[in-house]
Amino acid sequence: MNRIALASSTFDEPPVSEPRTRDALLSIRDLHLAYDGAPVLNGIDLTVARGQAVSIIGPSGSGKSTILRCINGLATPHRGSIHIDGIDVRAQQSDAERIALRKRVGFVFQQYYLFPHLSVLDNLTIAPRRVLGKSRAEAEHDAHALLAKVRLADKAHAYPGALSGGQQQRVAIARTLAMRPDLILFDEVTSALDPETVGEVLNVIGELADEGQTCVLVTHEMRFAADISDEVFFTERGVIVEHGPAAQLFGHPRNERTRLFLQRARGDDRNHLPLRAV
Template sequence: MNRIAFEELAALTSVAARHDENAVSRAHGEGALLSLRDVHLSYGDTPVLKGIDLSVRRGQAVSIIGPSGSGKSTILRCINGLIAPQAGEIYVDGIDVRAQKTDAQRIALRKRIGFVFQQFNLFPHLSVLDNLTIAPMRVLGRSRAQAESDAHALLAKVRLADKAKAYPGALSGGQQQRVAIARTLAMRPDLILFDEVTSALDPETVGEVLNVIGELADEGQTCVLVTHEMRFAEEISDEVFFTEGGVIVERGTAQQLFHYPAHERTRFFLQRARGEDRAGRALRRA
């Protein structure tokens, strides 16, 4: 059994209590579903995030780009409470993420935030259908009939309607990642975080996963993506944040940042990244 997936499910099912969201002020970050203000995180004497400010409105698709080790994935883990920063504010729909200390509070928060990882974290001993229904039934209290109906609809959405009875080991990497996305959608989250979800895939399967994410963004699903796929980020993003060395160097619309970057470091990164994109496309054509 996948350890990460097991621990997440165990945490979700261990406590039935719900956090009283009405007790939390919703005045923070007015108009934003997600708001980070001056977030700092260090590991020992090593600073990782050095004052991150980021906001996302409901229905937006936002991409975080930058070189490896710039703090992109750490930002996502701070948003859903997997990592606790030492300073700063993080609010999701008015909920103070840093104030969620108990299991019940963290569970209530993570019901609203989907997270799709680089690795698929599916239960290998469960069928695709069971992977999609187990959390909605145990955590949200849905009936088996309702959960299975939703699961079949979601599998059709990610173009895997014929794989409901298959097991993860019989699927390609791209298919497993699409199942992981469908499983996240089964919880009906307000916000989905995508952490370099194509980085572990063969070049041939990258497109099928990006197409699904693009469709979700077109439908108004609020998304925050960490990605090295520059052309994809440009196509789907309402706003793009370029990070380096634990700070946000530049932010702007996709048009502005990709075509008229203001910072020299942004221009250099994009020039190099586009060269890698062209090399990757040539390899796929070969």
């Protein structure tokens, strides 16, 4: 199914996803984490099939971003398991093991974290050259192709400070893609953007999902989540309250708390959330 064609659908009635039978790339079981004795995650179970786009939604402070940080090894859970393509994330203790894991798992943050003193091209080539061992010519060839993919082909020699927020975030996505990850984690990547540039970034993410890039998105963009997701997880107080296909969860949520959250989100969406361009 082409997700871009779904952009004209209404938020209230997202289209029914086609059934998928893919092997699991990410598996999380009984994940627990607390900070200073305060529980943050309280038994998270989540599976993402290879090629799926999965969204995690919920109120602020419900543990959404912490789940992503655990997946990438940036936070250490107290209990539970995380496997990526059969690799036990919690067992990766050495620097070499963690670097090898992060080659396979890309992370796009709320902030762009571009090197301000480097050109866009150099931002995209530094990791492939130093971590993957690519030649300058090969890394630059790939970088130009990725910049064209995110519609920034003319910005290769610009510096981050000369770009808009939406452009910088697209560069950050291209930089992540330069490492050819199996899985990309997106953590509220539009939250710091001007509303006029949100659609630029959402279109790029939507196209990646259409191409079969496995991704997990933490987002407050409900209409986009309804459009892009194969499956949606609603979290609150560190617990997955409800999950299911986008059509079911957004159109016919089973849990009363999910219904109340989505009612509030619908009002916010009608005010300012753009749908992706067809």
